[in-house]
Amino acid sequence: MTATTAPASRQFIALDDEWSTHNYHPLPVVIAHGEGSWVTDVEGRRYLDFLSGYSSLNFGHRHPDLVAAAVEQLGRVTLTSRAFRHDQFGPFCRELAELTGTELVLAMNSGAEAVESAIKVARKWAYRVKGVPEGRAEIIVAGSNFHGRTTTIVSFSTDETARADFGPFTPGFRVVRYGVLDDVRDAITANTAAVLLEPVQGEAGVIVPPAGYFRGVRALCDEHDVLLVADEIQSGLGRTGDLFALDHEGVRADLYTLGKALGGGIVPVSAVVGRRDVLGVLRPGEHGSTFGGNPLACAVGRAVVRLLATGEFQRRSRDLGAHLHARLAELPGVAAVRGRGLWAGVEIAPGGPDGREASEALAELGVLCKETHENTLRVAPPLVITRDELDQGVDALAKVLG
Structure with missing residues (x-):
C-alpha cells in the first residue's frame, strides 16, 4: 500500500492480504466498476485501463454486445457438461473455425488448458500419424516463453521464479533461443512432434522476432513433417492489428491456442483451433473438461466472434497502434519500444524508475499499467480506446519518466 491509499481501499487490501494466497503482487487499487477503457475504485476514483487484463479485455469493460449475450444466456442455461449437447456449442465451433480459417475446434476454459491440450494433441499426432516411437516425442519451445502455469508448462519455462520448487519436471521439450532460426533447425530430430511458439512474446517484454523468422520456422516444419503451434492467447484476436499476430508474416500454423479475449472479459473461454487431421486424433474419453464449451462460454464466445468478424477492432488496433508507438518512441527516459498494434513493451532507460x-x-496519475521483468512496462489498452484517451495515458507516462 502507498501512503495515499484511501481508507476503504486499505480495508479491502487488508482482507486480501490476510485471506488470500500471496501469489500476486497487485497495485494498491481496488476496482469496483468498469466501463469501456475506464475503471472506478471503491472510493470513486477513475482510472484509464492501459493493461486490459493482459488482453482479456480487448473489447473493454462490459462491452454491451457481450453483456447482452451473457445476460440472455444466463436466463436460459449455463452448464450441461459435455455429457449432453446444447444449442450454443455447434454454432460456436463453426463460427470460430470460419473466423480463424481453421477446420476443427477443441473448446476449453483457460489459456493454460489450451496449451496443455495442444501439447497432448501434438504428441498423440506424432505417435499415431508421424510414427514417432511411443514416449519419445519432443516439442521445441523458445526461451523466455510464457505459456501458462501448470507443472508441464513451467517444465519448459526459463523463468526461475516460475520453476523454483515445482519439480520434478516433465520431459520431452527442447528449449531454443527465440527468434534464432538456426536453433530451431538444429533442434529438429526424427522425434520432433511440434514447434510451440508465441508470435510475440508478451511476458518477456513484448518481444517481436526478426522479420522472416516465422516463415523460416514454417518451412522447417513442412520439410520435417513437424506441427507449428502458435500460442495466440495474448497476441491473437485483434491485439496486434490482425486477427492473429502470425498473420503479419503471412504464415499459417497447424494449431492455434486461443484464450483471454475469446471470453470478452466476462467468462474464461479458451480453445485450440486448427487442422482436422491433427485435432481429429482425439477420441471420446481421451481428453475433456466439465466446463469446456459450456453454454454461457459459447454464447459469449459467439458474440466475440461477431465483433471480430467486422474487422473493426483489427483496424482500430492497427491505426491507433501506429499512433501509440510513435508517441511512446518520442518520450524521454525510454530506452526502447517494442510490439505491434495496441501492444507495446516500453523499456525504461537506466537511471529512471524501475517498472x-x-x-x-502511473496509478497515482489515474492510469493503470503493469511492469514485467523489472524495467519494462507492458502497455495494452482496450481496442475500444480513443485517440484522446491514448494521449492521456502517454502524457501520464511522460510525467513519470520525464
Missing part, C-alpha cells in the same frame, strides 16, 4: 515504481506512479 514497479513507474506502475505505482
